Amino acid sequence: MKKFFVMGLGLSAVFAMTSCKSSESAYKKAYEKAKQQQVVATEQEPTQTQTTTQVEVTPVTPSTTTSTATNADVNTVRVQSENVTVVSGNGLKAYSVVCGSFSLKANAEGLQKTLSNAGYNAQIAYNEAKNMYRVVASTYDDKAAAVQSRNTLRGTYPDAWLLLSK
Template sequence: MRKYVLLSTALCLAFAFTSCGTKEDAYKKAYEKAKAQEEQQNQQKPVQDEAPVVTPLAEKPADQTTVTNVNNANVRSENVTVVSGKGLQAYSVVVGSFSLKANAEGLQSTLKQGGYDAQIAYNPQVNMYRVIASTSDDKASAVQSRDAIRGSKFNPKSDAWLLFKK
Protein backbone atom coordinates (compact mmCIF):
# COMPACT_ATOMS: atom_id res chain seq x y z
CA MET A 1 0.00 0.00 0.00
CA ARG A 2 2.86 2.26 0.68
CA LYS A 3 4.08 1.67 -2.80
CA TYR A 4 0.81 2.91 -4.27
CA VAL A 5 0.77 6.07 -2.14
CA LEU A 6 4.38 6.85 -3.00
CA LEU A 7 3.80 6.16 -6.67
CA SER A 8 0.64 8.30 -6.83
CA THR A 9 2.42 11.17 -5.03
CA ALA A 10 5.30 11.05 -7.49
CA LEU A 11 2.88 10.96 -10.37
CA CYS A 12 1.00 13.97 -9.03
CA LEU A 13 4.24 15.93 -8.59
CA ALA A 14 5.40 15.07 -12.08
CA PHE A 15 2.06 16.16 -13.49
CA ALA A 16 2.18 19.44 -11.49
CA PHE A 17 5.65 20.33 -12.74
CA THR A 18 4.91 19.56 -16.37
CA SER A 19 1.59 21.38 -16.46
CA CYS A 20 3.13 24.76 -15.45
CA GLY A 21 4.68 26.78 -18.23
CA THR A 22 8.35 27.71 -18.10
CA LYS A 23 9.63 31.23 -17.46
CA GLU A 24 10.69 31.46 -21.07
CA ASP A 25 7.09 30.95 -22.14
CA ALA A 26 5.95 33.79 -19.86
CA TYR A 27 8.64 36.16 -21.20
CA LYS A 28 7.78 35.22 -24.77
CA LYS A 29 4.09 35.96 -24.18
CA ALA A 30 4.89 39.34 -22.61
CA TYR A 31 7.21 40.24 -25.51
CA GLU A 32 4.60 39.30 -28.11
CA LYS A 33 1.95 41.34 -26.27
CA ALA A 34 4.22 44.42 -26.13
CA LYS A 35 5.12 44.02 -29.80
CA ALA A 36 1.42 43.86 -30.73
CA GLN A 37 0.71 47.04 -28.73
CA GLU A 38 3.61 48.83 -30.43
CA GLU A 39 2.37 47.86 -33.88
CA GLN A 40 -1.12 49.04 -32.97
CA GLN A 41 0.22 52.44 -31.85
CA ASN A 42 2.28 52.78 -35.04
CA GLN A 43 -0.80 52.15 -37.14
CA GLN A 44 -2.71 54.89 -35.31
CA LYS A 45 0.00 57.55 -35.87
CA PRO A 46 -0.21 59.50 -39.13
CA VAL A 47 2.79 58.90 -41.36
CA GLN A 48 4.82 61.95 -42.42
CA ASP A 49 6.22 61.45 -45.85
CA GLU A 50 8.25 64.66 -46.11
CA ALA A 51 10.22 66.77 -43.70
CA PRO A 52 8.95 70.32 -43.17
CA VAL A 53 10.38 72.85 -45.60
CA VAL A 54 12.61 75.47 -44.02
CA THR A 55 13.43 78.64 -45.88
CA PRO A 56 17.12 79.56 -45.56
CA LEU A 57 18.00 82.89 -44.04
CA ALA A 58 19.37 85.29 -46.62
CA GLU A 59 22.05 87.58 -45.31
CA LYS A 60 22.14 91.07 -46.77
CA PRO A 61 25.09 93.40 -46.40
CA ALA A 62 24.44 96.59 -44.46
CA ASP A 63 23.86 99.46 -46.84
CA GLN A 64 23.74 102.16 -44.22
CA THR A 65 25.52 102.92 -40.99
CA THR A 66 23.69 103.31 -37.75
CA VAL A 67 24.24 106.36 -35.63
CA THR A 68 24.49 105.79 -31.90
CA ASN A 69 21.83 107.63 -29.97
CA VAL A 70 23.95 109.77 -27.68
CA ASN A 71 21.15 110.45 -25.23
CA ASN A 72 20.53 106.73 -24.63
CA ALA A 73 24.19 105.75 -24.24
CA ASN A 74 24.79 103.96 -20.95
CA VAL A 75 26.98 105.90 -18.55
CA ARG A 76 28.26 104.76 -15.15
CA SER A 77 28.77 107.36 -12.51
CA GLU A 78 31.64 106.77 -10.10
CA ASN A 79 33.72 108.79 -7.69
CA VAL A 80 37.28 108.24 -8.91
CA THR A 81 40.64 109.88 -8.29
CA VAL A 82 43.36 110.14 -10.92
CA VAL A 83 46.40 108.04 -10.08
CA SER A 84 48.35 108.51 -13.29
CA GLY A 85 47.58 111.09 -15.96
CA LYS A 86 46.69 114.73 -16.63
CA GLY A 87 43.21 114.68 -15.13
CA LEU A 88 39.69 113.68 -16.08
CA GLN A 89 36.97 115.69 -17.70
CA ALA A 90 33.24 114.97 -17.25
CA TYR A 91 33.03 111.87 -19.51
CA SER A 92 35.72 109.22 -19.88
CA VAL A 93 36.06 106.02 -21.92
CA VAL A 94 37.12 103.11 -19.71
CA VAL A 95 38.78 100.21 -21.52
CA GLY A 96 39.94 98.13 -18.57
CA SER A 97 39.36 97.57 -14.86
CA PHE A 98 41.94 95.90 -12.66
CA SER A 99 42.33 95.15 -8.98
CA LEU A 100 46.14 95.31 -9.35
CA LYS A 101 47.76 98.62 -10.23
CA ALA A 102 50.54 96.87 -12.16
CA ASN A 103 48.03 95.37 -14.60
CA ALA A 104 46.42 98.78 -15.13
CA GLU A 105 49.85 100.33 -15.77
CA GLY A 106 50.59 97.64 -18.37
CA LEU A 107 47.43 98.45 -20.35
CA GLN A 108 48.11 102.17 -19.95
CA SER A 109 51.58 101.84 -21.51
CA THR A 110 50.14 99.76 -24.37
CA LEU A 111 47.54 102.43 -25.07
CA LYS A 112 50.15 105.20 -24.93
CA GLN A 113 52.25 103.32 -27.50
CA GLY A 114 49.13 103.24 -29.68
CA GLY A 115 48.75 107.03 -29.53
CA TYR A 116 46.13 107.36 -26.80
CA ASP A 117 46.46 109.73 -23.84
CA ALA A 118 45.74 106.92 -21.39
CA GLN A 119 45.20 107.56 -17.69
CA ILE A 120 44.56 105.50 -14.58
CA ALA A 121 41.85 106.37 -12.07
CA TYR A 122 41.14 104.58 -8.79
CA ASN A 123 37.69 103.82 -7.37
CA PRO A 124 38.08 103.09 -3.63
CA GLN A 125 34.48 101.86 -3.20
CA VAL A 126 35.08 98.82 -5.43
CA ASN A 127 38.90 98.74 -5.08
CA MET A 128 39.43 98.88 -8.85
CA TYR A 129 41.87 100.73 -11.08
CA ARG A 130 40.14 102.04 -14.21
CA VAL A 131 42.23 102.45 -17.36
CA ILE A 132 40.88 105.41 -19.32
CA ALA A 133 41.71 105.77 -23.01
CA SER A 134 40.19 109.21 -23.57
CA THR A 135 38.26 111.87 -21.73
CA SER A 136 36.03 114.76 -22.88
CA ASP A 137 33.63 117.38 -21.58
CA ASP A 138 30.64 116.41 -23.74
CA LYS A 139 28.88 113.10 -23.98
CA ALA A 140 28.68 113.02 -27.80
CA SER A 141 32.44 113.09 -28.33
CA ALA A 142 32.90 110.52 -25.55
CA VAL A 143 30.44 108.19 -27.32
CA GLN A 144 32.31 108.66 -30.62
CA SER A 145 35.61 107.92 -28.93
CA ARG A 146 34.17 104.81 -27.22
CA ASP A 147 32.85 103.48 -30.52
CA ALA A 148 36.21 104.07 -32.21
CA ILE A 149 38.06 102.29 -29.42
CA ARG A 150 35.65 99.35 -29.48
CA GLY A 151 36.68 98.66 -33.06
CA SER A 152 40.42 98.95 -32.37
CA LYS A 153 43.02 96.32 -31.52
CA PHE A 154 43.34 97.78 -28.00
CA ASN A 155 39.84 96.68 -27.05
CA PRO A 156 39.24 93.33 -28.79
CA LYS A 157 36.39 92.32 -26.46
CA SER A 158 34.44 95.49 -27.30
CA ASP A 159 33.81 96.19 -23.64
CA ALA A 160 34.73 99.88 -23.49
CA TRP A 161 32.23 101.89 -21.46
CA LEU A 162 31.51 105.48 -20.45
CA LEU A 163 32.31 106.87 -17.02
CA PHE A 164 30.86 110.08 -15.61
CA LYS A 165 33.11 111.51 -12.91
CA LYS A 166 31.17 112.62 -9.83
Template sequence: MKKYMVLCAGLCAAMAFTSCKSSESAYKKAYEKAKAQETAQQTTPETAQTEANVVAPLVDRPATDTQVVDNVDNVQVRQERVSLVNGSGLKHFSVVVGSFSLKANADGLQQKLREAGYDAQVVKNEDRNMYRVVAATFDSKADAAASRNEFRAKYPDAWLLYNAQ
Protein backbone atom coordinates in the same frame (compact mmCIF):
# COMPACT_ATOMS: atom_id res chain seq x y z
CA MET B 1 51.35 29.34 4.06
CA LYS B 2 48.45 29.09 1.66
CA LYS B 3 46.08 28.59 4.56
CA TYR B 4 47.23 31.80 6.21
CA MET B 5 46.80 33.73 2.96
CA VAL B 6 43.27 32.45 2.52
CA LEU B 7 42.49 33.09 6.17
CA CYS B 8 43.85 36.67 5.97
CA ALA B 9 41.95 37.35 2.74
CA GLY B 10 38.77 36.06 4.36
CA LEU B 11 39.26 38.22 7.45
CA CYS B 12 39.93 41.29 5.29
CA ALA B 13 36.80 40.65 3.24
CA ALA B 14 34.72 40.15 6.39
CA MET B 15 36.03 43.41 7.88
CA ALA B 16 35.38 45.29 4.66
CA PHE B 17 31.77 44.14 4.48
CA THR B 18 31.04 44.78 8.15
CA SER B 19 32.62 48.25 8.21
CA CYS B 20 30.43 49.55 5.36
CA LYS B 21 27.46 51.39 6.79
CA SER B 22 24.29 51.54 4.86
CA SER B 23 23.35 55.05 3.82
CA GLU B 24 19.75 53.99 3.54
CA SER B 25 18.93 55.62 6.87
CA ALA B 26 20.21 59.01 5.66
CA TYR B 27 18.11 58.78 2.52
CA LYS B 28 15.12 57.74 4.60
CA LYS B 29 15.52 60.75 6.92
CA ALA B 30 15.78 63.16 3.99
CA TYR B 31 12.70 61.59 2.37
CA GLU B 32 10.69 61.87 5.58
CA LYS B 33 11.73 65.50 6.02
CA ALA B 34 10.67 66.35 2.46
CA LYS B 35 7.35 64.60 2.95
CA ALA B 36 6.75 66.52 6.19
CA GLN B 37 7.42 69.82 4.42
CA GLU B 38 5.13 68.84 1.57
CA THR B 39 2.27 67.95 3.89
CA ALA B 40 2.78 71.17 5.86
CA GLN B 41 2.44 73.18 2.65
CA GLN B 42 -0.68 71.28 1.62
CA THR B 43 -2.41 71.75 4.96
CA THR B 44 -2.03 75.55 4.92
CA PRO B 45 -2.87 76.73 1.38
CA GLU B 46 -4.71 79.78 2.77
CA THR B 47 -1.50 81.13 4.28
CA ALA B 48 0.43 80.65 1.05
CA GLN B 49 -2.35 82.32 -0.91
CA THR B 50 -2.31 85.41 1.33
CA GLU B 51 1.47 85.69 1.10
CA ALA B 52 1.27 85.61 -2.69
CA ASN B 53 -1.24 88.49 -2.72
CA VAL B 54 0.90 90.86 -0.63
CA VAL B 55 2.29 93.71 -2.73
CA ALA B 56 5.09 96.01 -1.64
CA PRO B 57 4.06 99.67 -1.49
CA LEU B 58 5.39 102.08 -4.10
CA VAL B 59 7.85 104.57 -2.66
CA ASP B 60 8.31 107.94 -4.31
CA ARG B 61 11.92 109.10 -4.43
CA PRO B 62 12.74 112.77 -4.21
CA ALA B 63 14.23 114.42 -7.29
CA THR B 64 17.63 114.64 -5.58
CA ASP B 65 17.99 110.82 -5.69
CA THR B 66 17.89 110.63 -9.48
CA GLN B 67 21.05 110.00 -11.43
CA VAL B 68 22.90 113.09 -12.64
CA VAL B 69 23.65 111.65 -16.08
CA ASP B 70 20.78 111.92 -18.54
CA ASN B 71 19.99 108.92 -20.70
CA VAL B 72 17.98 110.62 -23.45
CA ASP B 73 20.24 109.27 -26.20
CA ASN B 74 20.15 105.74 -24.70
CA VAL B 75 23.92 105.58 -24.15
CA GLN B 76 24.71 103.77 -20.91
CA VAL B 77 27.05 105.65 -18.57
CA ARG B 78 28.35 104.48 -15.18
CA GLN B 79 28.84 106.99 -12.43
CA GLU B 80 31.65 106.18 -10.00
CA ARG B 81 33.76 108.03 -7.46
CA VAL B 82 37.29 107.87 -8.85
CA SER B 83 40.57 109.56 -8.07
CA LEU B 84 43.38 110.17 -10.54
CA VAL B 85 46.41 107.92 -10.00
CA ASN B 86 48.46 108.61 -13.12
CA GLY B 87 47.65 111.00 -15.96
CA SER B 88 46.82 114.55 -16.95
CA GLY B 89 43.31 114.79 -15.49
CA LEU B 90 39.74 113.76 -16.19
CA LYS B 91 36.91 115.65 -17.80
CA HIS B 92 33.26 114.76 -17.17
CA PHE B 93 32.99 111.74 -19.53
CA SER B 94 35.71 109.12 -19.98
CA VAL B 95 36.14 105.95 -22.04
CA VAL B 96 37.32 103.07 -19.83
CA VAL B 97 39.01 100.19 -21.68
CA GLY B 98 40.26 98.12 -18.74
CA SER B 99 39.65 97.46 -15.06
CA PHE B 100 42.20 95.75 -12.86
CA SER B 101 42.64 94.93 -9.20
CA LEU B 102 46.43 95.24 -9.56
CA LYS B 103 47.95 98.63 -10.32
CA ALA B 104 50.78 97.03 -12.30
CA ASN B 105 48.31 95.58 -14.82
CA ALA B 106 46.62 98.97 -15.21
CA ASP B 107 50.00 100.66 -15.71
CA GLY B 108 50.89 98.11 -18.40
CA LEU B 109 47.74 98.83 -20.40
CA GLN B 110 48.23 102.57 -19.92
CA GLN B 111 51.76 102.31 -21.35
CA LYS B 112 50.46 100.28 -24.31
CA LEU B 113 47.83 102.94 -25.05
CA ARG B 114 50.35 105.77 -24.74
CA GLU B 115 52.62 104.01 -27.23
CA ALA B 116 49.63 103.90 -29.58
CA GLY B 117 49.29 107.70 -29.28
CA TYR B 118 46.47 108.06 -26.72
CA ASP B 119 46.52 110.19 -23.58
CA ALA B 120 45.75 107.22 -21.33
CA GLN B 121 45.24 107.66 -17.60
CA VAL B 122 44.81 105.42 -14.58
CA VAL B 123 42.11 106.19 -12.02
CA LYS B 124 41.14 104.31 -8.89
CA ASN B 125 37.57 103.48 -7.93
CA GLU B 126 37.46 104.20 -4.21
CA ASP B 127 34.42 101.98 -3.49
CA ARG B 128 35.49 98.81 -5.29
CA ASN B 129 39.27 99.21 -5.01
CA MET B 130 39.71 98.77 -8.77
CA TYR B 131 42.10 100.54 -11.12
CA ARG B 132 40.39 101.81 -14.29
CA VAL B 133 42.37 102.56 -17.45
CA VAL B 134 40.89 105.59 -19.21
CA ALA B 135 41.80 105.78 -22.90
CA ALA B 136 40.22 109.17 -23.60
CA THR B 137 38.27 111.83 -21.71
CA PHE B 138 35.70 114.35 -23.00
CA ASP B 139 33.46 117.20 -21.89
CA SER B 140 30.43 116.00 -23.88
CA LYS B 141 28.65 112.68 -23.69
CA ALA B 142 28.20 112.47 -27.48
CA ASP B 143 31.94 112.76 -28.15
CA ALA B 144 32.69 110.16 -25.48
CA ALA B 145 30.11 107.75 -26.93
CA ALA B 146 31.59 108.10 -30.43
CA SER B 147 35.10 107.47 -29.09
CA ARG B 148 33.88 104.46 -27.09
CA ASN B 149 32.41 102.96 -30.26
CA GLU B 150 35.79 103.32 -31.98
CA PHE B 151 37.62 101.71 -29.05
CA ARG B 152 35.21 98.76 -29.03
CA ALA B 153 36.86 97.47 -32.21
CA LYS B 154 39.97 96.63 -30.18
CA TYR B 155 38.53 96.65 -26.63
CA PRO B 156 35.03 95.11 -26.84
CA ASP B 157 34.24 95.79 -23.17
CA ALA B 158 34.91 99.56 -23.35
CA TRP B 159 32.39 101.63 -21.38
CA LEU B 160 31.65 105.22 -20.39
CA LEU B 161 32.42 106.68 -16.99
CA TYR B 162 30.88 109.87 -15.62
CA ASN B 163 33.03 111.74 -13.13
CA ALA B 164 30.98 114.30 -11.25
CA GLN B 165 33.95 115.93 -9.51
Protein backbone atom coordinates in the same frame (compact mmCIF):
# COMPACT_ATOMS: atom_id res chain seq x y z
CA MET C 1 46.05 25.74 12.86
CA LYS C 2 47.81 28.89 11.76
CA LYS C 3 49.97 26.92 9.36
CA PHE C 4 46.93 25.51 7.58
CA PHE C 5 45.34 28.90 7.41
CA VAL C 6 48.46 30.54 5.94
CA MET C 7 48.95 27.65 3.47
CA GLY C 8 45.30 27.82 2.43
CA LEU C 9 45.54 31.57 1.94
CA GLY C 10 48.71 31.17 -0.14
CA LEU C 11 47.16 28.43 -2.30
CA SER C 12 44.04 30.47 -2.91
CA ALA C 13 46.18 33.47 -3.90
CA VAL C 14 48.18 31.35 -6.34
CA PHE C 15 44.97 29.84 -7.72
CA ALA C 16 43.42 33.29 -8.13
CA MET C 17 46.47 34.60 -10.00
CA THR C 18 46.68 31.68 -12.40
CA SER C 19 42.98 31.67 -13.24
CA CYS C 20 42.92 35.30 -14.44
CA LYS C 21 43.05 35.83 -18.18
CA SER C 22 45.05 38.66 -19.56
CA SER C 23 42.80 41.64 -20.25
CA GLU C 24 44.98 42.53 -23.21
CA SER C 25 43.09 40.12 -25.41
CA ALA C 26 39.79 41.77 -24.43
CA TYR C 27 41.15 45.18 -25.48
CA LYS C 28 42.41 43.72 -28.73
CA LYS C 29 38.99 42.20 -29.48
CA ALA C 30 37.24 45.50 -28.75
CA TYR C 31 39.69 47.37 -31.00
CA GLU C 32 39.17 44.94 -33.87
CA LYS C 33 35.38 45.17 -33.48
CA ALA C 34 35.50 48.97 -33.59
CA LYS C 35 37.68 48.88 -36.71
CA GLN C 36 35.21 46.54 -38.42
CA GLN C 37 32.31 48.84 -37.56
CA GLN C 38 34.23 51.80 -38.94
CA VAL C 39 34.95 49.98 -42.20
CA VAL C 40 31.28 48.97 -42.54
CA ALA C 41 30.14 52.55 -41.87
CA THR C 42 32.44 54.00 -44.53
CA GLU C 43 31.30 51.41 -47.06
CA GLN C 44 27.63 52.19 -46.43
CA GLU C 45 28.05 55.94 -46.97
CA PRO C 46 26.75 56.94 -50.38
CA THR C 47 29.42 58.18 -52.68
CA GLN C 48 28.95 61.73 -53.78
CA THR C 49 30.30 63.18 -56.96
CA GLN C 50 32.27 66.29 -56.35
CA THR C 51 31.73 69.19 -58.68
CA THR C 52 33.88 72.25 -58.56
CA THR C 53 32.59 75.62 -59.54
CA GLN C 54 34.55 78.80 -59.72
CA VAL C 55 33.13 81.70 -57.83
CA GLU C 56 34.23 85.24 -58.50
CA VAL C 57 35.30 86.91 -55.27
CA THR C 58 35.07 90.64 -54.88
CA PRO C 59 37.66 92.07 -52.50
CA VAL C 60 36.37 93.82 -49.43
CA THR C 61 37.32 97.45 -49.21
CA PRO C 62 37.22 99.28 -45.92
CA SER C 63 34.52 101.85 -45.51
CA THR C 64 35.72 105.42 -45.77
CA THR C 65 32.77 106.94 -43.97
CA THR C 66 33.21 107.96 -40.38
CA SER C 67 30.55 107.18 -37.87
CA THR C 68 29.18 110.08 -35.91
CA ALA C 69 27.09 109.69 -32.82
CA THR C 70 23.55 110.91 -33.37
CA ASN C 71 21.42 112.37 -30.61
CA ALA C 72 19.48 109.09 -30.38
CA ASP C 73 22.75 107.16 -29.93
CA VAL C 74 24.01 109.59 -27.33
CA ASN C 75 20.79 109.42 -25.31
CA THR C 76 20.67 105.62 -25.23
CA VAL C 77 24.30 105.00 -24.27
CA ARG C 78 24.69 103.79 -20.70
CA VAL C 79 27.08 105.85 -18.59
CA GLN C 80 28.39 104.59 -15.25
CA SER C 81 28.89 107.25 -12.62
CA GLU C 82 31.71 106.69 -10.13
CA ASN C 83 33.76 108.67 -7.66
CA VAL C 84 37.34 108.17 -8.86
CA THR C 85 40.69 109.78 -8.18
CA VAL C 86 43.39 110.10 -10.83
CA VAL C 87 46.44 107.98 -9.99
CA SER C 88 48.41 108.51 -13.17
CA GLY C 89 47.61 111.16 -15.78
CA ASN C 90 46.63 114.77 -16.35
CA GLY C 91 43.10 114.67 -14.95
CA LEU C 92 39.66 113.59 -16.06
CA LYS C 93 36.94 115.62 -17.70
CA ALA C 94 33.23 114.88 -17.29
CA TYR C 95 33.04 111.84 -19.63
CA SER C 96 35.82 109.27 -19.94
CA VAL C 97 36.19 106.13 -22.07
CA VAL C 98 37.33 103.22 -19.90
CA CYS C 99 39.06 100.35 -21.72
CA GLY C 100 39.95 98.17 -18.73
CA SER C 101 39.37 97.68 -15.02
CA PHE C 102 41.85 95.88 -12.81
CA SER C 103 42.24 95.10 -9.14
CA LEU C 104 46.04 95.20 -9.50
CA LYS C 105 47.73 98.49 -10.30
CA ALA C 106 50.48 96.73 -12.30
CA ASN C 107 47.92 95.35 -14.75
CA ALA C 108 46.38 98.79 -15.17
CA GLU C 109 49.82 100.28 -15.83
CA GLY C 110 50.44 97.65 -18.52
CA LEU C 111 47.25 98.58 -20.40
CA GLN C 112 48.03 102.28 -19.92
CA LYS C 113 51.40 101.74 -21.58
CA THR C 114 49.78 99.82 -24.46
CA LEU C 115 47.26 102.62 -25.02
CA SER C 116 49.96 105.29 -24.79
CA ASN C 117 52.00 103.46 -27.43
CA ALA C 118 48.88 103.45 -29.63
CA GLY C 119 48.69 107.26 -29.40
CA TYR C 120 46.09 107.72 -26.65
CA ASN C 121 46.51 109.98 -23.63
CA ALA C 122 45.84 107.08 -21.27
CA GLN C 123 45.29 107.65 -17.57
CA ILE C 124 44.64 105.50 -14.52
CA ALA C 125 41.83 106.37 -12.11
CA TYR C 126 41.16 104.56 -8.83
CA ASN C 127 37.70 103.74 -7.49
CA GLU C 128 38.20 103.30 -3.75
CA ALA C 129 34.67 101.95 -3.14
CA LYS C 130 35.14 99.04 -5.56
CA ASN C 131 38.93 98.77 -5.12
CA MET C 132 39.42 98.90 -8.90
CA TYR C 133 41.87 100.72 -11.13
CA ARG C 134 40.15 102.11 -14.26
CA VAL C 135 42.28 102.61 -17.38
CA VAL C 136 40.93 105.65 -19.24
CA ALA C 137 41.88 105.93 -22.92
CA SER C 138 40.38 109.36 -23.54
CA THR C 139 38.36 111.97 -21.67
CA TYR C 140 35.86 114.58 -22.95
CA ASP C 141 33.64 117.38 -21.75
CA ASP C 142 30.65 116.37 -23.90
CA LYS C 143 28.94 113.02 -24.11
CA ALA C 144 28.67 112.90 -27.92
CA ALA C 145 32.44 113.04 -28.41
CA ALA C 146 32.93 110.42 -25.70
CA VAL C 147 30.39 108.09 -27.37
CA GLN C 148 32.13 108.47 -30.73
CA SER C 149 35.52 107.71 -29.15
CA ARG C 150 34.08 104.71 -27.32
CA ASN C 151 32.62 103.35 -30.56
CA THR C 152 36.02 103.68 -32.24
CA LEU C 153 37.82 102.00 -29.34
CA ARG C 154 35.37 99.09 -29.28
CA GLY C 155 37.05 97.77 -32.43
CA THR C 156 40.09 96.92 -30.30
CA TYR C 157 38.57 96.90 -26.82
CA PRO C 158 35.03 95.47 -27.13
CA ASP C 159 34.23 96.07 -23.46
CA ALA C 160 34.97 99.81 -23.53
CA TRP C 161 32.44 101.86 -21.57
CA LEU C 162 31.73 105.43 -20.48
CA LEU C 163 32.53 106.79 -17.05
CA LEU C 164 30.92 109.92 -15.64
CA SER C 165 33.27 111.37 -13.03
CA LYS C 166 31.64 112.65 -9.87
